[in-house]
Amino acid sequence: MIIINTLNEINELDNIPKPLKEELLTYFQEIAEGIVGEAWKEYNLSEVGSIAVIEDDDTIDVLDKFGLMQGNNVPKVLPEFATRVIVGEAEMLKIIWVFGDCNGLSVYYSVGKFGKEFDAFIADYIIED
Numbered sequence: 001m002i003i004i005n006t007l008n009e010i011n012e013l014d015n016i017p018k019p020l021k022e023e024l025l026t027y028f029q030e031i032a033e034g035i036v037g038e039a040w041k042e043y044n045l046s047e048v049g050s051i052a053v054i055e056d057d058d059t060i061d062v063l064d065k066f067g068l069m070q071g072n073n074v075p076k077v078l079p080e081f082a083t084r085v086i087v088g089e090a091e092m093l094k095i096i097w098v099f100g101d102c103n104g105l106s107v108y109y110s111v112g113k114f115g116k117e118f119d120a121f122i123a124d125y126i127i128e129d
Helices: 007-011 018-042 060-066 116-123
Strands: 002-004 051-053 081-087 090-099 103-110
Touching: 007 018, 018 051, 018 081, 018 090, 018 103
Parallel strands: 051 103
Antiparallel strands: 002 051, 081 090, 090 103
């Protein structure tokens, strides 16, 4: 799993496809600019919530780093929402979890990565553009 909090961390990523890197840059800017305006390039997301990218060799257990799964096949913490994101030729979901009033987590997840039960659970939270 890749955890992202700064623009520099995105720029240093060499092991992800270019379309995913571009998606992450756009999303980071959207969040940071909405919070601090023109100083968005220097913003650290750790104040409001990181971006996590699930990698090919990750198992569902990586989500327990954030207490989401608690040893189960479906999350024990309800997501706020999820959106479909086409990254290159891959279909991904961007899942948003909110913890408390001001902290959260955005997870980029390849559809099917964690199995049908997980996908069926998340499907209830997908909002279509």
